[in-house]
Amino acid sequence: MKNWPWLILTPAIIFVLIGLFAPFLMTHDPTVQDYKAILSPASWSHWLGTDYLGRDMYSRIIGGARTSLVAMVFVLLAALVIGVVIGSFAGYVGGRTELVLISIIDIALALPSLIIALALIGVFSGASWSWMSDYWKMIIALTLAWWANYARMSRAVVVAELQQPYIEAARVMGASHMWIFTKHILPHVLGLVVVYASADAGALVLAIATLSFLGLGVAPPTPEWGQMLVDGMSYIEEFPSLVIIPGLALTAVVVSFNLLGEAFALQKVPKAVRGGLLRRKKATRAAEETARAATEAKV
Amino acid sequence: MNAPVYAVENLVIDLYTPSVSVRAVDGASFHVSPGETLAIVGESGSGKTVMTLGPLGLMPEGVAVDLRGTARADGRDILTLSPSELSALRGGFFGVIFQDPMSALNPMLKIGPQLASQAQKYAGLSAEAARKEAVSLLARSGIPDPEDRYDRYPHELSGGMLQRAMIALALAARPRVLIADEPTTALDATVQAQILALIRTIQKEDGIAVVLITHDIGAVSVLADRVIVLYAGQIAEEGTAIQVLTAPVHPYTRGLLASVPDFRSESATGTKEIPGIPPNQAQLMPGCRFADRCDMVQATCHSHRPRLQTVGLGDVPHRVACPVVIAAEGIVTHD
Amino acid sequence: MTDVKQADPPAIEAQGLKVHFQTAAGLVRAVDGVDLTIPKGAFHGIVGESGCGKTTLARAIIGLQHATEGTVQINGRDRADWQKQDRKGFARAVQFIFQDPLGSMSRRQTVGQTLEEPLLIHSIGNASERKQRLAELLDLVALPATVLDRIPRSLSGGQRQRVSIARALALNPSLLICDEPLSALDVSVRAQIVNLFARLQAQLGLTIVIVAHDLAIVREVCSEVTVMYLGRVAEQGVTKPVFADPAHPYTQALLSAVPSPDPRIEAPRPRILLAGDPPSPRNPPPGCRFSTRCPVVEPQCRVTEPQLRPVAHSGQAACHLAAAESHAVI
Numbered sequence: 001m002k003n004w005p006w007l008i009l010t011p012a013i014i015f016v017l018i019g020l021f022a023p024f025l026m027t028h029d030p031t032v033q034d035y036k037a038i039l040s041p042a043s044w045s046h047w048l049g050t051d052y053l054g055r056d057m058y059s060r061i062i063g064g065a066r067t068s069l070v071a072m073v074f075v076l077l078a079a080l081v082i083g084v085v086i087g088s089f090a091g092y093v094g095g096r097t098e099l100v101l102i103s104i105i106d107i108a109l110a111l112p113s114l115i116i117a118l119a120l121i122g123v124f125s126g127a128s129w130s131w132m133s134d135y136w137k138m139i140i141a142l143t144l145a146w147w148a149n150y151a152r153m154s155r156a157v158v159v160a161e162l163q164q165p166y167i168e169a170a171r172v173m174g175a176s177h178m179w180i181f182t183k184h185i186l187p188h189v190l191g192l193v194v195v196y197a198s199a200d201a202g203a204l205v206l207a208i209a210t211l212s213f214l215g216l217g218v219a220p221p222t223p224e225w226g227q228m229l230v231d232g233m234s235y236i237e238e239f240p241s242l243v244i245i246p247g248l249a250l251t252a253v254v255v256s257f258n259l260l261g262e263a264f265a266l267q268k269v270p271k272a273v274r275g276g277l278l279r280r281k282k283a284t285r286a287a288e289e290t291a292r293a294a295t296e297a298k299v
Numbered sequence: 300m301n302a303p304v305y306a307v308e309n310l311v312i313d314l315y316t317p318s319v320s321v322r323a324v325d326g327a328s329f330h331v332s333p334g335e336t337l338a339i340v341g342e343s344g345s346g347k348t349v350m351t352l353g354p355l356g357l358m359p360e361g362v363a364v365d366l367r368g369t370a371r372a373d374g375r376d377i378l379t380l381s382p383s384e385l386s387a388l389r390g391g392f393f394g395v396i397f398q399d400p401m402s403a404l405n406p407m408l409k410i411g412p413q414l415a416s417q418a419q420k421y422a423g424l425s426a427e428a429a430r431k432e433a434v435s436l437l438a439r440s441g442i443p444d445p446e447d448r449y450d451r452y453p454h455e456l457s458g459g460m461l462q463r464a465m466i467a468l469a470l471a472a473r474p475r476v477l478i479a480d481e482p483t484t485a486l487d488a489t490v491q492a493q494i495l496a497l498i499r500t501i502q503k504e505d506g507i508a509v510v511l512i513t514h515d516i517g518a519v520s521v522l523a524d525r526v527i528v529l530y531a532g533q534i535a536e537e538g539t540a541i542q543v544l545t546a547p548v549h550p551y552t553r554g555l556l557a558s559v560p561d562f563r564s565e566s567a568t569g570t571k572e573i574p575g576i577p578p579n580q581a582q583l584m585p586g587c588r589f590a591d592r593c594d595m596v597q598a599t600c601h602s603h604r605p606r607l608q609t610v611g612l613g614d615v616p617h618r619v620a621c622p623v624v625i626a627a628e629g630i631v632t633h634d
Numbered sequence: 635m636t637d638v639k640q641a642d643p644p645a646i647e648a649q650g651l652k653v654h655f656q657t658a659a660g661l662v663r664a665v666d667g668v669d670l671t672i673p674k675g676a677f678h679g680i681v682g683e684s685g686c687g688k689t690t691l692a693r694a695i696i697g698l699q700h701a702t703e704g705t706v707q708i709n710g711r712d713r714a715d716w717q718k719q720d721r722k723g724f725a726r727a728v729q730f731i732f733q734d735p736l737g738s739m740s741r742r743q744t745v746g747q748t749l750e751e752p753l754l755i756h757s758i759g760n761a762s763e764r765k766q767r768l769a770e771l772l773d774l775v776a777l778p779a780t781v782l783d784r785i786p787r788s789l790s791g792g793q794r795q796r797v798s799i800a801r802a803l804a805l806n807p808s809l810l811i812c813d814e815p816l817s818a819l820d821v822s823v824r825a826q827i828v829n830l831f832a833r834l835q836a837q838l839g840l841t842i843v844i845v846a847h848d849l850a851i852v853r854e855v856c857s858e859v860t861v862m863y864l865g866r867v868a869e870q871g872v873t874k875p876v877f878a879d880p881a882h883p884y885t886q887a888l889l890s891a892v893p894s895p896d897p898r899i900e901a902p903r904p905r906i907l908l909a910g911d912p913p914s915p916r917n918p919p920p921g922c923r924f925s926t927r928c929p930v931v932e933p934q935c936r937v938t939e940p941q942l943r944p945v946a947h948s949g950q951a952a953c954h955l956a957a958a959e960s961h962a963v964i
Contacts, residue, residue, distance in 0.1 A: 164737065165732055165734060165737040165738045166737060166738050166739050166740045166741075168698055168732070168738070169730075169732060169738040169739070169798075169801075170751070170755075171698070172696065172698070172725065172729060172730045173725055173729075173751065173752040173755055173801075173805070174721050174722040174724070174725025174726070174752070174755055174756060174805075175751075175755045176721070176755075179755060183751075184740055184742075187742060188742075342820045342821060342822060343820055443909075443910065457911045458684075458911070459910075459911040460911065487683035487684055487847070487912070488683060488847065488849065488888055488891040488892060489683060489887055489888060489891045489908045489912075490683075490911060491891060492890070492891035492893070492905060492907060493907055493908070495893070496905070496907055514820070514821050515821075516821070516895040517892060517893030517894070517895055517900075518893065519895075520893050520894055520895050520896060520897045520900040521893045521900055523897075540897045541897055541898065544895060544896060544897055545896055545897070545898060554822060555821065555822055556895060557825075558821060558822050558824065558825035559821065559825075559850065559895050560850040560851060560853065560854040561850060561894050561895050561896060561899075562849070562850055562853040562854075562877055562889075562892075563894045563896075563899050563903070564894065564896055564899060571825060572822070572825040572826040572829055573822040573825070573826075574826075576790045576792065576793075576823070577820075
């Protein structure tokens with residue numbers, strides 16, 4: 001990945017920056033309705049115009065970025081923690097415990113995460129859950145839909161690393177299980193899982209928007225891109241910008257995060273697989289050794 | 300002495316990877332005649348494999364190669380051959396055995412038919428005769444019950460048996476030159492002895508030329524008539540096996556031999572060490588490549604590349620690339 | 635096994651040690667009844683061909699491999715109990731050196747971090763004391779201080795093995811078990827590492843057990859030797875006499891297979907060539923395990939398994955034809 005387009009990451013970076021500094025960037029309160037300026041076009045006071053309740057579109061896009069970012073970070077962190085803990089535990093202890101946990105993970109993986117999220121939100125909509133806001137229901141539902149991926153990945157890394165001779169070496173040195181896990185295994189697990197999580201960020205933003213679009217996530221008047229799409233739908237013929245602007249924002253962020261993940265994933269692939277797949281003959285090996293010795297000595 | 304069947308002169312091989320260029324072989328010449336075994340001795344990275352197999356087109360994959368010099372097989376210039384002509388030459392004129400038998404044998408095919416098709420293709424035998432030839436090759440290679448092994452897949456054979464099967468495969472085309480690249484390195488001591496004995500028997504019976512590429516002094520001592528000692532792509536010393544192994548002159552050869560203990564000899568000191576590690580061939584200095592590890596090093600060693608000087612006459616001249624030892628010990632040269 | 639131990643128990647005492655593992659292709663009897671006593675201060679070589687169980691034996695001694703049967707006493711204490719009760723104490727007494735030095739180090743750590751890890755695990759010293767100790771260790775294995783910040787991958791094979799030796803010595807063990815520490819090294823570097831072991835043994839008074847397949851090197855440095863064949867001990871004793879007058883036909887063949895680097899010695903030398911490869915440890919032959927390849931086999935060899943018995947070189951050999959006065963010569 002020598003010449004990979006850093007530019008493509010700009011939307012993701014801008015998204016994070018906007019989300020972080022949203023309060024300073026908004027020109028209006030995104031929830032305040034101004035009936036004198038309903039559906040007004042772009043102007044100096046409303047940079048991107050206003051929506052059907054006269055709310056400032058620019059501020060709502062900015063606010064929506066923050067809503068998505070916060071929800072995304074919550075879900076990713078929670079899913080990562082749950083996934084890494086369960087997956088690593090399964091991989092480390094092995095045996096029957098591992099089998100049971102793998103089955104649970106497999107079931108969770110077999111169902112599309114959005115379906116799980118929808119089902120869970122359905123469960124949460126019962127009266128006994130009314131104390132919880134829709135926002136948190138969405139976050140919990142998405143977390144429960146998302147952790148299995150990381151659990152599976154963590155387990156795979158743990159199992160692979162446990163077979164490495166350096167783990168045995170640590171054991172010979174008298175290291176405890178806790179030491180081996182925290183000093184040797186966990187860094188490997190996090191190294192891989194965090195990379196994949198960064199690729200998932202886009203999908204998660206999309207899922208949050210989708211749930212809100214379906215009326216199951218962030219409730220009005222909190223600015224949220226999915227919500228903005230729904231609101232804009234009714235006016236799509238006369239004021240297409242109401243749909244186009246949040247749509248573009250969403251697309252840019254999703255594409256950008258996907259590319260980020262892809263770039264990471266490509267770099268994670270061992271060189272041997274990317275480059276020369278065939279190094280079978282001994283004849284080739286000796287010369288490679290020569291070249292490698294030269295490179296190593298240079299390092 | 301017989302005319303050489305494989306002769307390489309002033310060979311220079313440069314290897315280029317995207318990040319480094321390496322002079323793997325730097326002006327080496329060698330030849331081998333029918334009925335003779337030439338051992339090319341060197342440590343990993345010394346260029347011994349590229350030097351021998353490079354002219355045949357067996358080159359490392361994934362690196363760009365620049366090869367200069369001349370190489371003749373039976374008097375014919377092989378560096379000008381097309382890839383397909385070279386491939387035919389490798390199959391027929393040259394037989395190659397590797398350290399890893401699985402690099403030569405197809406794991407998906409039974410062993411016997413692989414041999415037979417080789418014999419059919421290069422020795423021009425009929426299908427029937429090729430089958431017989433294959434069975435007899437297996438038997439000659441010391442594989443018990445060859446009729447049964449004929450129909451086995453490579454994975455059904457043990458390591459020693461696979462090594463034998465690969466030798467049989469290399470012989471199937473009735474080669475004139477057998478190149479053995481570390482043929483015994485991966486094998487156990489008792490199996491190693493069997494394989495070395497097998498190679499020697501075949502050579503005596505068929506009168507073929509053998510090039511043995513190895514770092515194992517023991518194998519050299521068993522098989523070789525002549526020895527070339529290669530260090531960092533340059534020939535340090537060459538001569539008969541007796542000359543080089545029992546009266547070495549070059550400090551590297553001396554160090555290498557002193558580091559190999561011999562429990563049959565009371566005089567051998569054993570496990571004396573050469574300090575340091577082989578040089579980085581991407582940043583070679585002018586002068587002698589062994590200079591940094593040499594205990595006899597002088598100022599000129601770092602600036603002047605030593606040329607091979609003849610220190611012993613005879614059918615096979617004993618030649619050494621070290622003016623320092625030659626001067627210090629008053630060795631008479633014959634150039 | 636509660637008898638009173640003598641004042642100075644041996645460094646290693648294995649009794650009836652068996653390591654079997656179940657594989658898809660059947661039960662592998664990697665180690666199948668080994669008795670081994672190694673006194674303190676010995677430099678003991680375990681030799682044999684691949685599949686003879688020498689590596690498994692070394693791993694079972696230190697508990698890296700679960701023993702199916704038998705006991706191992708280290709410094710007079712039961713190995714399993716010791717490890718269970720005092721994992722760290724055991725690690726301070728016994729260390730292991732792996733065949734592949736690179737694989738035995740984390741690829742995320744520098745050489746400095748690799749060497750410091752045992753000290754951290756055992757909470758030895760503060761930062762500056764540990765730094766001091768690292769310097770001592772590097773000194774011990776003759777490595778320059780500049781390697782501390784490098785990653786093991788960027789070192790040469792010999793340097794890597796030096797690092798792994800330094801790490802094993804960090805805890806000041808009295809017993810060092812090494813699994814083929816030379817096989818990954820170039821010939822000229824091998825001698826450096828062998829001499830390092832010999833020097834360390836003399837300097838630190840270590841007991842060293844080294845698994846090796848290079849018999850010439852074993853003869854050079856090891857004070858005593860165990861020859862294994864197919865999971866059993868074929869012969870053991872003091873190295874020089876065993877090599878001079880091996881009592882077991884397998885030892886004779888194994889020694890004969892090692893060529894002399896001197897062609898003047900090699901050319902006229904009669905060689906013993908064994909037929910075939912060693913049998914699989916999945917189904918060892920009945921009777922003497924070497925009987926399928928032994929040139930002097932007798933009917934009883936195919937029926938009864940020979941036990942170790944005293945032989946002429948004052949060591950022991952497991953051969954029906956060997957006795958204190960005489961043995962078979964092939």
